[in-house]
Amino acid sequence: MTDGSTADPAGRVRPPAAARRTIRRERLHTLGFLAPFLVGFCAFFAYPLIATVYFSFTHYDQVNPPTFVGLRNWDYVLFQYPQFGTALANTLWLVVVMVTARVLFGLAIGMLITRVKTGLGTLRSLFYLPYLAPPVAATTAFVYLLNPGTGPVNQLLHRLGIPAPNWFNDPSWSKPALTLLALWGIGDLMVIFMAALLDVPTELYEAAQLDGAGAWAKFRHITLPTISPVVLFAAITGVISSMQYYTQAILAGSLASGIGASPGVLFEPGYPSGSTLTLPQLVYSLGFQHYNTGAACVVALLLFALAMAFTLLLLRRGSGFLTEEGR
Structure with a gap:
């Protein structure tokens, strides 16, 4: 191939090194623009949601370390807490x-x-x-x-x-x-x-x-x-x-x-x-x-x-x- 492209063992054609660098640079630019949203999403939605799911299966009084109690909290809220x-x-x-x-x-x-x-x-x-x-x-x-x-x-x-x-x-x-x-x-x-x-x-x-x-x-x-x-x-x-x-x-x-x-x-x-x-x-x-x-x-x-x-x-x-x- 004269344009710098290469083929992998499966026969798929890979772009030349210069084109790959351009694509990588464009992806980094895109990721930079998305970074504020991704940081905010992870910090204010994903992590709190995951932590909430985790704490729902634990006994935690905000003083002592949480201890795993399984479905006890769910049973208490749904069937015992009027x-x-x-x-x-x-x-x-x-x-x-x-x-x-x-x-x-x-x-x-x-x-x-x-x-x-x-x-x-x-x-x-x-x-x-x-x-x-x-x-x-x-x-x-x-x-x-x-x-x-x-x-x-x-x-x-x-x-x-x-x-x-x-x-x-x-x-x-x-x-x-x-x-x-x-x-x-x-x-x-x-x-x-x-x-x-x-x-x-x-x-x-x-x-x-x-x-x-x-x-x-x-x-x-x-x-x-x-x-x-x-x-x-x-x-x-x-x-x-x-x-x-x-x-x-x-x-x-x-x-x-x-x-x-x-x-x-x-x-x-x-x-x-x-x-x-x-x-x-x-x-x-x-x-x-x-x-x-x-x-x-x-x-x-x-x-x-x-x-x-x-x-x-x-x-x-x-x-x-x-x-x-x-x-």
């Missing part, structure tokens, strides 16, 4: 109810604002500003507004002659109150849906108008199919966020119980009566309050698997509703 079922039920409730309510409410507000002719900027700001409030400040203000005794909301309901709930102090109303808090900060979904709705071709509405289609027919056959990728995105990100729901629930429970952030006081998450206990709170309680890191890792892995299952289900089911433009 709070796991409560936290799982609450988390699933938030996934089904809160995510659905946020998507529907965000879509409704987005459609409302795209049709408003006057005061658009003011109305858009009123709905978006609560989203900018930090979660701790927003939750604190919301607990005050819904205080059963002195809150403005209950006082207004009493004046109107409407029975006022106990909100965060009532197990049957605590999760609906958290849902109202999530709807209060609907600004993120409002902006996303506004952008999607404004991107729907007006020609489709004009053609439907000529065919005599009503408002519901236009929404069902034009608006919804066109923005279906955005609806799917909102549902998936909502499921992931609800699976990580921690700050608002634990802060609302602690404030409603009267404990708040009192120093030196151990607060068991879930007030009232475990109704606000979520799986992320259970990870914190087991791992950092009771120093049972093995059981906390089991809950974390189950939470990870549950989030993956919901995401894959939504991706599989939602892809059937995507139009050719959204695929």
Whole structure:
């Protein structure tokens, strides 16, 4: 071979030495560009995940070295720890109810604002500003507004002659109150849906108008199919966020119980009566309050698997509703 190429024993032609050096140099350049991602992926995802799997099979109190206990932690969490079922039920409730309510409410507000002719900027700001409030400040203000005794909301309901709930102090109303808090900060979904709705071709509405289609027919056959990728995105990100729901629930429970952030006081998450206990709170309680890191890792892995299952289900089911433009 006159171009410097060689053949291996199997008869495959190898490129010349200069070409091999060029290919090696290009691969090194590519690896250099990928290095920040690879380092971050290994340090913040791969290693923590592997360590979590390892600790789930050990007894580890964060003081003494971990000792292997097999499936004992899994058996304890799944079959002996009663709070796991409560936290799982609450988390699933938030996934089904809160995510659905946020998507529907965000879509409704987005459609409302795209049709408003006057005061658009003011109305858009009123709905978006609560989203900018930090979660701790927003939750604190919301607990005050819904205080059963002195809150403005209950006082207004009493004046109107409407029975006022106990909100965060009532197990049957605590999760609906958290849902109202999530709807209060609907600004993120409002902006996303506004952008999607404004991107729907007006020609489709004009053609439907000529065919005599009503408002519901236009929404069902034009608006919804066109923005279906955005609806799917909102549902998936909502499921992931609800699976990580921690700050608002634990802060609302602690404030409603009267404990708040009192120093030196151990607060068991879930007030009232475990109704606000979520799986992320259970990870914190087991791992950092009771120093049972093995059981906390089991809950974390189950939470990870549950989030993956919901995401894959939504991706599989939602892809059937995507139009050719959204695929």
